[in-house]
Amino acid sequence: MSDVGAEPIEREPIVPRPVLREPAHRVSPQAVPFWRVSALIGDTVIVGAAAVAYVVVPDVPGWTIVLVLLVAAAAVAHVVLMPRIRYRVHRWEVTDTAVHTREGWIGRQTRIAPINRVQTVDSRQGALMRLFGLASITVTTASAAGPITVDCLDAETAREVVARLTAITAAGEDDAT
Structure with a gap:
């Protein structure tokens, strides 16, 4: 048997898959x-x-x-x-384009919310958290998955993140509804 005159096989180019890096902080x-x-x-x-x-x-x-x-x-x-x-597992990151979190200790959950989907940014600091100098922030988005929470940030870091997210979302032209 000869392959003379056979059609060449077209192969799809190999495209590297994007790798989701872990949040920075x-x-x-x-x-x-x-x-x-x-x-x-x-x-x-x-x-x-x-x-x-x-x-x-x-x-x-x-x-x-x-x-x-x-x-x-x-x-x-x-x-x-x-x-x-x-x-070891909990990480978070806020960029000009997204809020990215990873959490869990038995299971793992990674959430990424585009900044243009952010509706509100809240901070919370219960009595025990205050004792340890901690605060949590909750980012509510236009997502059926619910809000994204970053637990146990240093209280000052939480204030800075809330201020940064407020500035970033206020500068955006899109409405998160």
């Missing part, structure tokens, strides 16, 4: 002790409730103590591991 290092204390408060309530239920409820089967101890062990692991993992 980490959250504040103070996020680690903040997340640890937050987890400790919540987990103490859960373990305490389980222990009280074990003591107060009459005729509890003997195996339930194992369940209470497993809940306590999970709580300790949560308090010890979660803050460091979250700190």
